[in-house]
Each structure stands twice: as C-alpha cells, then as structure tokens.
Amino acid sequence: MRCDVWRRDSRRTLCALSVLWLVAGRVAAQSSTPAESFVAAVADPVLASSAVADPFARYTTPGQCQQAVVRLQRRYWRDKRPDTVVYAPATDSVPTPVVKAARRCATRFAVATVPVPELQNLAQLYLWTGQDSLADQAMTRLQQSTRSWSARERGWVLSLWVNAALDARPMRRVLVQSMLAQLDSFGAPAATWRLFAHAYYAEYALSVNDRATAESEGRAALRASRQMTMDDRIDWVWQIGGAYRTVARVVALTRGETAALALLDSMRIDLTPLRPLGTADRAQLVAQLIEWRTTPFTWLGRAAWPAVRAAGWYGASGDTVYPRAGRLSLLVFAYGADYRMLAMLRRLHDAYSAQGLDIVVLTSTHGYFRAMPMLSSAVEMDSLGSYFHGYLHLPATVAVEITEFSHLADGRRRDEETPNQKAFGHVGGAMLIDRHGVARWIGDVNPQTEAVWTAVIRDAR
Numbered sequence: 001m002r003c004d005v006w007r008r009d010s011r012r013t014l015c016a017l018s019v020l021w022l023v024a025g026r027v028a029a030q031s032s033t034p035a036e037s038f039v040a041a042v043a044d045p046v047l048a049s050s051a052v053a054d055p056f057a058r059y060t061t062p063g064q065c066q067q068a069v070v071r072l073q074r075r076y077w078r079d080k081r082p083d084t085v086v087y088a089p090a091t092d093s094v095p096t097p098v099v100k101a102a103r104r105c106a107t108r109f110a111v112a113t114v115p116v117p118e119l120q121n122l123a124q125l126y127l128w129t130g131q132d133s134l135a136d137q138a139m140t141r142l143q144q145s146t147r148s149w150s151a152r153e154r155g156w157v158l159s160l161w162v163n164a165a166l167d168a169r170p171m172r173r174v175l176v177q178s179m180l181a182q183l184d185s186f187g188a189p190a191a192t193w194r195l196f197a198h199a200y201y202a203e204y205a206l207s208v209n210d211r212a213t214a215e216s217e218g219r220a221a222l223r224a225s226r227q228m229t230m231d232d233r234i235d236w237v238w239q240i241g242g243a244y245r246t247v248a249r250v251v252a253l254t255r256g257e258t259a260a261l262a263l264l265d266s267m268r269i270d271l272t273p274l275r276p277l278g279t280a281d282r283a284q285l286v287a288q289l290i291e292w293r294t295t296p297f298t299w300l301g302r303a304a305w306p307a308v309r310a311a312g313w314y315g316a317s318g319d320t321v322y323p324r325a326g327r328l329s330l331l332v333f334a335y336g337a338d339y340r341m342l343a344m345l346r347r348l349h350d351a352y353s354a355q356g357l358d359i360v361v362l363t364s365t366h367g368y369f370r371a372m373p374m375l376s377s378a379v380e381m382d383s384l385g386s387y388f389h390g391y392l393h394l395p396a397t398v399a400v401e402i403t404e405f406s407h408l409a410d411g412r413r414r415d416e417e418t419p420n421q422k423a424f425g426h427v428g429g430a431m432l433i434d435r436h437g438v439a440r441w442i443g444d445v446n447p448q449t450e451a452v453w454t455a456v457i458r459d460a461r
Contacts, residue, residue, distance in 0.1 A: 056105045062114060063121035065105035069128050072098045084343035087447035090208065092169040094128060102128040111137045116145045120160060127168045132175075155190025158183040162197040166204050176201060184220075192232045194224035199243045209451035211250050218247035226270075234274050234282060241271065241289045248297060249443075253452070257300035264294045296442045299425065303438045308360060309419040310399035314385035322397065328357045328460055329433040331424070332396070332445060334388075341445045342392060348450075348457065349395040355461050356435070359396035361388055364403045364418050377402045434460045 059065050076095045094102075106125050111134060114122050119142035126135035139161060146154055162179045165172040180201065183194055198221035205213035221243040225233065233240065244267040252260035268290050275283040308322045308331065323329035332345065349359055365380040367373065369387075374380035381400045388398045404416040424431065429444040432453075441456040443449050 054108075056108060059105060059108065061121065062106070062109050062118045062125050065102070065108070066121045066125045066128070068105065069098060069102040069125065072101050081339055081343075084339055085447075086347070087207065087450060089169060089171045089204070090173070094130070094169055099129055103131075106131070111141055114138070116142065119145070120157065120164075123161070124164045127164060127172070132172070151186040151189035152193075155183055155186045155193040158186075158190075159193035159197040163200055166200055171204070180220075184224075188227040191224045191227035191229075192236060195221050195228065195236065195239060195243065197221075198224060199239060199246065202243065202246045206246055206249060207448040207451065209455050211254055215247055215250040215254075218243050218250065222247065230274075237271060237274055237282075237286055238289060241267065241293050244270075245293045248293070249452075252297060252300055253441075253456070257297055260297045260300070261294070264297060267293065295425070296427070299427070299431070299439050299442060301438060303436065305433055305437060305439065306423045308362060308399050309401060309423075310362075311402045312381045312385055312400040314389040314398040314400070315394075316397045316399075320399075322358060322360045322399070323433045323437060324358060325437070326356070326435050328352070328435060328457065330357060330359045330430055330457070331427075331433065332359065332361045332430045333424070333427055334361050334363050340447055342394060344445060344447060344450045344453075346395060348453065351454070352457055352461070353395070357457060359394075361394065361396050361398045362401075362420050362424075363388070363398065364401040364420070366403060366415065367405070367413050432456055432460065 056065065056068075059068065073094065076098055102125060106122075106129055109118075109122055109125075111119075111122065119138045123135040123138035123142070126132065126138060142157065143154070146157065158179050162176055162183065165175040165179065180197055183190060183197055186194075198217045202214045202217035202221060205211075205217060222240070225236075225240045225243065228236070244264065248260040248263050248267075251263055271286055271290060275286045305323060310320070313320045323331070330345075330348065332341075334341070345359055348357065353359075363384055365374070365377045365384070367380070369380050369383045374383065381402060384400050385398050388394050388396070399420075401418045401420055403418055405413050406416070408414055427442055429442065429449075430453075431439055432441045434440045440460050441453070443452065445453070
C-alpha cells in the first residue's frame with residue numbers, strides 16, 4: 001500500500017521515518033572503543049531486562065536501525081576530534097564497530113519483505129554496512145514498486161538516493177552518476193529534484209577540488225532550474241543562487257574573477273524577475289541573495305588593500321604591518337574558533353609558512369568573552385589574544401580591535417563598525433592576499449574547503 005505521507009514533497013526528509021531516540025544504558029567497562037561500549041550498553045538492557053537476547057529487538061523498521069547507526073557513528077567519533085582529520089570522503093571508511101552494529105541490525109530485515117516506504121532506509125542501511133549489492137536490490141525493488149508514481153515523485157526518491165550515496169563513506173561515485181542519469185531522464189517534471197541532486201554533487205566535487213566535475217554538475221543544476229515551474233523557482237530561489245555561486249567559484253579559480261562576474265550577471269538577469277512574483281519578504285530575500293552571491297567576487301583581483309588595524313597584537317614577532325609585501329597573507333576573520341578551523345590552519349602553516357605564508361587572525365571585542373561579561377575592552381582584548389595564541393597555540397598572528405559602541409535607550413549595547421570591517425567588507429571566512437597585494441581567494445575556513453585553499457595557496461606562492 002502506498003504511503004501518501006511518505007510521498008509528500010520534501011527536500012531531504014522521509015516523512016514516514018519513525019525516528020526513535022536511542023537511549024544509552026550503562027556503558028560496559030570492558031569495551032575497547034566508544035562505539036563498542038555503546039553497542040554493549042544497548043545489549044546490556046536499558047531495556048533493563050536481561051531477558052532481551054537481541055539488542056536490536058525494539059527496532060522494527062530499517063529506518064530506526066539507520067538512525068541508530070548514525071548515532072553510533074557520532075558516538076564513536078565524539079572523543080576522537082574527527083574535525084582534526086583531513087577531509088577525504090572518497091577514501092574514508094565507516095569504523096569497524098559501527099559496521100558490525102549496522103550489519104547486526106540489518107539482519108532483522110530482508111529486501112523482499114520490507115514495506116515499500118522503508119526500502120530507501122534499508123538501502124541506506126546497507127550502504128553503512130558496505131553491502132552495496134543488497135542496497136542495489138533494495139533500490140531496484142523500490143523503483144519497480146513506484147512505477148505508477150509521477151515523474152516528480154520518483155525524481156524525489158532518486159534525489160534522496162543521490163544524497164545518500166554522496167554522504168556514504170567512501171563516497172559512491174559510480175552510483176551517484178548512475179542515479180543522476182536516471183533522474184535526468186525524468187525531464188522537466190523532476191526539475192526541482194534534479195537541481196538539488198546536481199547542486200549537491202557540485203558542492204561535493206568542489207570540496208575535493210575536482211573543478212571539472214563541480215562546474216559540469218553546477219551547470220547541470222542550473223539547466224534543471226530553468227525547467228522548474230515558476231512557483232518552484234520562487235520557493236527554491238536560494239538553492240538556484242547556491243548553484244550559481246558554486247559554478248562562479250570554479251570559474252573564478254580556472255578563468256579568473258572577470259569571467260565569474262560575467263556568470264553572476266546572468267544570475268542577476270535570471271533571478272531578478274522572481275522578486276515581484278513572491279511576497280515582500282521573498283522579494284527582499286532575492287535582492288539580498290544576488291548581492292551576497294556577487295559581492296565577494298568583486299574583491300577578487302583587487303589590489304592596494306589597507307594594512308590590518310589592531311589595538312592589540314599577539315604572536316606578531318615584532319612586525320605589525322599586515323599584509324606584508326613579498327609574502328602571502330591569509331587573513332582569517334574569526335569571532336570564535338573551533339577545531340575544524342584550527343586543525344586546517346595548523347596544516348596550512350606547517351606546509352607553507354616556510355614558503356612565505358603569514359596567517360593573521362582578525363577579531364574584535366564585543367563586551368563579553370565566552371559568555372562572560374568583560375570589565376573593560378582592554379581585559380577582553382587580552383582574553384581574546386590569550387585564547388587564540390596562548391591557550392589554543394594557533395600558529396598565527398592575532399590582531400584584536402577594540403570595538404567602539406554606544407547604548408540604546410533600553411541599555412542594550414550597539415557596536416559600531418570597526419576599521420577592519422570597513423576595509424575588508426565583513427568578509428566571511430578568510431581572504432588570501434598574494435605577494436603583490438592582490439586578493440586571490442575568499443571563502444570559508446573548514447575541512448570541506450581545505451583542498452581548494454591548499455591549491456590556491458600553492459598556486460600563489
């Protein structure tokens with residue numbers, strides 16, 4: 001029997017998926033890893049009955065198993081700082097304890113007998129276990145069982161499967177390409193899901209610096225967007241803008257900022273007509289989208305950047321003039337820090353500092369530090385410098401500005417723009433300025449962007 005709730009259009013969510021929060025019991029003292037401890041805890045009745053022989057007895061659907069495995073994966077990595085590991089989705093693998101747990105849970109189900117709405121979940125569960133042939137059987141049965149569905153509905157199912165294959169470790173490239181070919185065969189009725197699937201693949205490709213695939217998939221997403229209904233284009237304008245941005249990034253990397261801006265001019269022509277067709281809020285959103293997607297590219301190729309301003313310098317080695325002539329300067333705009341950023345910056349420092357790379361963290365005071373009110377801007381400035389340079393031992397120069405502020409009538413603090421914010425235009429993430437003072441790249445700083453940053457820095461040396 002078809003599940004109309006499950007078939008409802010939704011970008012990422014399977015509505016019929018019964019999500020149970022996995023309740024951990026006592027952690028077995030003899031477990032060798034967090035994941036094995038967790039499996040032991042499940043087996044050691046939370047449940048709290050020693051009569052339960054099967055630790056997965058309470059899971060009655062593949063979706064429940066699949067969600068449990070996701071939590072096992074997170075549990076396994078929780079104390080291992082996975083964000084310090086180089087991002088390598090094409091070669092990564094699922095930890096052995098997680099695979100064992102997934103396989104044990106999967107043995108409760110069979111492709112031939114699972115209800116149709118659960119086949120997608122079962123296929124994803126098999127991807128976790130590395131049993132790709134069984135995953136293929138599950139998807140084949142799902143496609144056979146949904147032949148009477150509309151192309152739009154079937155396209156939605158395939159787009160979810162593309163996402164699952166891209167998120168799998170290792171990533172299943174051949175499967176992704178096969179599913180995309182089937183999805184494209186549905187044509188205009190499935191245009192929205194084609195946009196999502198191709199755009200997601202394009203983002204993945206750019207994250208591993210596969211520029212050719214990123215551009216071709218991004219352009220495929222844009223072609224699909226032009227076949228969408230007007231209502232869908234209005235509803236998903238942000239996703240269309242995201243596809244333009246991905247392609248523009250690749251074009252900027254391969255053919256320069258002028259070509260990227262020309263592409264974004266076509267985005268303006270494509271998306272501006274959507275403004276008056278939506279609500280007032282939607283019209284404002286479209287205007288902001290066009291501006292936000294375009295502005296960073298106008299800074300690429302620009303020279304004569306002003307010197308970084310700061311009231312306090314930490315780890316500057318006696319030099320407080322950045323960017324420095326004749327050296328590369330990676331300016332990181334940070335108002336906090338996480339290990340994903342820190343690990344990446346350390347790797348870049350180790351690889352390129354001896355070849356002329358300066359890493360400069362730009363931050364400013366805000367009246368509090370790590371949720372604690374500061375007695376004065378000077379105290380906060382010192383806390384910021386000590387945090388980045390003394391506590392985190394970040395191999396970078398830290399430049400701290402004191403933010404001027406005023407108080408509103410109700411006593412709230414209102415910060416003013418700092419000189420660096422005015423000079424660098426509230427750049428999010430980081431900016432690379434080459435030896436000649438020219439901005440070479442702007443982007444986020446996280447493991448998914450490390451491959452691109454590495455390539456850009458290598459080429460700019």
